Amino acid sequence: MSTASALARPAAAEDPVDALIKSIRIPPRPSLLADLQRELASPDPSPETIGRIVASDVGMSGALLKLANSAIYGGRRKAKSIEQAILFLGINQVASLMTGLLARQAIPANSAALASFWDVSTRRAQAMVFLSRRLRIGEPDVAHTFGLFCDTGLPLLMDRFADYGATYAAASLEAERPFTALEEERHATSHASIGCLLARNWGLSDHVVWAILHHHDYAVLEDAHTAGAVRSLVALSLLAEAAICKYQGHAESLEWNKGGVRACAYLGLSAEETAELLDELHEAFHDDQ
Secondary structure, three states, X not given: OOHHHHHHOOOOOOOHHHHHHHXXXXXXXXXXXXXXXXXXXXXXXXXXXXXXXXXXXXXXXXXXXXXXXXXXXXXXXXXXXXHHHHHHHOHHHHHHHHHHHHHHHHOOOOOHHHOOHHHHHHHHHHHHHHHHHHXXXXXXXXXXXXXXXXXXXXXXXXXXXXXXXXXXXXXXXXXXXXXXXXXXXXXXXXXXXXXXXXXXXXXXXXXXXXXXXXXXXXXXXXXXXXXXXXXXXXXXXXXXHHHHHHHOOOOOOHHHHXXXXXXXXXXXXXXXXXXXXXXXXXXXXXXXX
């Protein structure tokens, strides 16, 4: 039984998969995030209260302002204070950026194999925001959160299994099978399943939680029973992946080769429109350096 199956079924007597899940260190939800989510869940969220929560951590405040003023998020207006950042970006986008910064603190990626993990995750989140806005699909803050969290299971598995580095390297070279197939074979779980569990424990939206679980399962793009918001996040993540590979100078994206056609079909994009989008995103990456 896989971790995904365990997540979907009712609780029962503990089996090996349950024991495995418990043996993986899932960082607890940060208190600042709980405070943010509590305010966002109120009938009338207060920008002033959100500002006070953000300003309570000097490091968070500085990092948030830097992100808010980046090319992808800030546009021409430059925020000089947390209050201006909230005004320019909106409460939900600020909360999304804060969630990402807190995740980076809580989930260290110190192994050599994952040296650029958070850089790539941040780049993916930026790409997801760009694509969500450009194609007018879904909510940019939700796309941002998904982009940051979809691979958070990787460092957690690296920490749990001494031989996971070899699994990660081999799975990265899989040209046909899903990335997660080798993980399931060797470790009875996958980074998608563990990332889904983390997102659920941190109180992220259901669409983000399930999109993380399915982000290497490209058949979901053709599954009418899956929520459109989940399918859109998976499709946009493939475009983001292709753009990041191009930006990094790689000849091709194996993930795009596996699911790109399905993603374009779901999004209704022609080959020409896709190429134009990827060029725009590639340019946006360079503008944000």
